[in-house]
Amino acid sequence: MAAAVFLLICGRIRVGTLGVDRESFSSSFLLSPPSAFAAALRLLLFLEFLQIDGLCAKEKMHSTHLLLEEPIRMASILEPSKPSFFPAMTKIVGTLGPKSRTVEVISACLKAGMSVARFDFSWGNIDYHQETLENLKLAIKTTKSCVMLDTVGPELQVVNKSESAISLEADAFVVLTPDQGQExxxxxxxxxxxxxxxAVKPGDTIFMGQYLFTGSETTSVWLEVAELKEDDVVCIIKNSATLAGSLFTLHISQIHINLPTxxxxxxxxxxxxxxxxxxxxxxxxYTRHAEDVRHAREFLSKLGDLQQTQIFAKIENVEGLTHFDEILQEADGIILSRGNLGIDLPPEKVFLFQKAAVYKCNMAGKPAVITRVVDSMTDNLRPTRAEATDVANAVLDGTDAIxxxxxxxxxxYPVETISTVGKICAEAEKVFNQDLYFKKTVKYVxxxxxxxxxxxxxxVRAAIKVRASVIICFTSSGRAARLIAKYRPTMPVLSVVIPRLKTNQLRWSFxxxxxxxxxxxxxxxxxxLADPRHPAEATSATNESVLKVALDHGKSSGxxxxxxxxxxxxxxGDASVVKIIELED
Structure with a gap:
């Protein structure tokens, strides 16, 4: 056995030569009985299992299990990041609110890398959000952005009319009542x-905190249901906290709330x-079933232009997780709300769901959006090391947006947060193993x-082979461009959307x-967005003129x-063409 360990250290043998089954090895690795010698052997076997060679003095990493380009030169880590027209390929969704609603701040957020502006109707009225949106319209004159409306759904809220801070002491009792007339x-x-x-029973756990809580125990509290008194729920407070702010929310672990989505x-x-x-x-x-998405789409279809609005299912609890596959089939994209999911799931399980869900979205060619990555930047100028690594790993997992x-x-620090997240995403994209991802996607399809x-x-294959600087895709529905993006090319995809003229015999529209x-x-x-045209005008000459505009745009943007x-x-015509062009001076 000692000889085997020695040979393994020297990199002379593999796991297979010791008669270890690779499939069962990883699951049994941490389950073996402890001893100093056995632990050392298990560690060495595990390193061999990951195919990490030359443990004595080598830096080169060989891992086919990670979506990571290799080898990574250690010296390159110290090189300064190079500025780029595109801050990152991964998109950033920013929620606009009190600290980010002026024209100046919104403009700075857009320039820092925000491409989607999110309006959260869990708080604030229509007039407030309309004023913010008007500021956004002024800010996007020199940039691009789109708008996302976030619904409230079956969210449980504390009614605090005075909006004063509420101090809760550990081991004390507090009563939750539906009587909203009480103070x-x-x-x-x-x-x-x-x-x-x-809906609850004694022993159930209830989490309460400021809306979009950051996880701090001083601003959020855990309650345990102690007793039920008619419509009231008596709870024991598990930790001391001060609930400050205008909106507090409740989340009950793994309990179905009978409210419409x-x-x-x-x-x-x-x-x-x-x-x-x-x-x-x-x-x-709080999307829980595919029927929730179908119901929302049916509602939007009756609202004129909103029949074109895409629906992103927000997965926030175990119900949504359980029905994930059917929800993905119906939705246009997925948002993984890790804040609430982290309450419903054990902490050690959250990353498993993230990886599985993002993979399924990637293979379906639908955008995956990850939330709650740099909570500490709510009050600090820099993220924690764990948060920075979390953002990078989300990119390596294949997420479309943060x-x-x-x-x-x-x-x-809204602007600095967007800029920092964008820089982390850009660095992670440099080491994303596109070759492995491409092969996996082709095999899956x-x-x-x-x-x-x-x-x-x-x-995508052609662009990689010739090391193209950009892929230009002509599309009218956007589907062709999204399919190209599905294969994660290393270069940006310029999606040239050709507007189409249509009529319903009463009016013309594009x-x-x-x-x-x-x-x-x-x-x-x-x-x-290209110049509008009638479908009959889609000739070779007009396509070439649009291509010239796209190339000029690419040149001017660097x-x-x-x-x-x-x-x-x-x-x-009826043929789909992929062509390679080389630009002259």
């Missing part, structure tokens, strides 16, 4: 749900504010591929604006330079 205090907390006493107040906001502003995305909070909530809504899938994968803006949440896609190669994906 909130350290002994009594009115809530907006009359069925709580029927799309509430009447949500429908009212969508019908008024959403229709008026032609929202690009609807973030459907959603910032409290960090930009009420945080002290299988054969025979659909026509569009084949064209998209071929365009399509394309929604499709262009909705590309702003997809990793690696950067949209450009993405394309002289002698660069560009891959173009377009439709000529």
């Amino acid at each position: 909130a205090s350290s002994k009594l907390l009115p809530i907006n749900f009359s069925g709580l006493s029927k 799309l509430s009447d107040s949500d429908k009212d906001v969508i019908s008024k504010w959403g229709v008026r502003n032609k929202i690009d995305f609807l973030s459907l909070s 959603l910032l909530g409290a960090e930009t809504l009420r945080g002290l 299988g054969e025979p591929m659909s026509h569009l899938e084949s064209i998209a994968s071929s365009a 399509t394309g604006a929604f499709e262009a803006r909705q590309s702003l949440i997809v990793r690696g896609l950067f949209p450009m 993405v394309i330079k002289s002698h660069d190669r560009v891959v173009v994906c377009q439709k000529v």
Whole structure:
């Protein structure tokens, strides 16, 4: 045995030569009986299992299990990051609020890398958010952005009319009551749900904190249900905390709340504010079943232009997790709300769901959005090391966008937060193992591929082989560009959306604006809206003129330079064409 260990240290043998089954080894690694010698042997075997060679003096890492490009030169870590026209391929969703609603701050957020502006109707009225949106319209004259409306859904809230801070002491009792006429205090907390006493039982856990809580025990509290008294719920306080702010929310671990996913107040906001502003995305909070998405889509279909609005299902609890596959099939994208998921799931399970969910979204070609990554930047100028690593790992997992909530809504440093997250994403993208990801995606899709899938994968393969600086994709619906982005090319994809003229015999209208803006949440896609035309005008000459405009845009933005190669994906007549062009001086 000692000889075997010695040989293993020297890199002479493999796990297989010791008769260890690779499939069972990883699961049994931490389950073996402890001893100093056995622990050392298990560690060495585990390192061999990961194929890390030359333990004595080598830095080169060989791992086919990670979506990580290799080898990484250690010296390159010390090199300064190079500025780029695109801050990152991964998109950033910023929630606009008190600290980020002026024209100046919104402009700075957009320039720092925010591509989607999120409006959260869990707090604030229509007039407040309309004023913020008007400021956004002024700010986006020199940049691009789209709008996401976040619904309230079946969210339980504490009714604190005085908006004064409430101090709760550990081991004391507090009563949750549906009587909203009562004044909130350290002994009594009115809530907006009359069925709580029927939904919980003694021993259940309730989490309460400031809306978009950052996890600090001083601003959030854990309660344990002690007794049920008719409609009231008596709880024992597990930790001392001061609830400060205008909005406190409750989350009950793994308990079904019998409230509609799309509430009447949500429908009212969508019908008024959403229709008026032609929202690009609807973030459907607390999505629990595919039927929730279908119901929301049916509602939007009756609201004119909003039938083009994409629905992103927000997974926030175990119900949504359980029905994830069917929800993914119905939704246009997924938002993983890790804050509430982290309450419903054990902490050690959250990352497993994230990796599995993002992978499923990637293979389906639908955007995956991750939340709650840099909570500490709500009050601090720099993220923790763990948070910085978390952002990078989310990029390596394959996420399309990072959603910032409290960090930009009420945080002290909204612009710096967006800039920092963008820089971390850009660095992670440099080491993303595109080759491995491409092969996995092609294998998952299988054969025979659909026509569009084949064209998209071929365009990416060609761009990688010739080291193109950009892929230009002509599209009217945006689907072709999204399929190209699905294969995660290392270069940006310029999605040239061709507006189409249509009529219903009463009026003329153009399509394309929604499709262009909705590309702003997809990793690696950067949209450009071409001049409108009639479908009959889609000739070779007009395509070439649009291509010239796209190339000029790429040159002016610094993405394309002289002698660069560009891959173009377009439709000529009935044929789909992928061509490579090399630019002259």
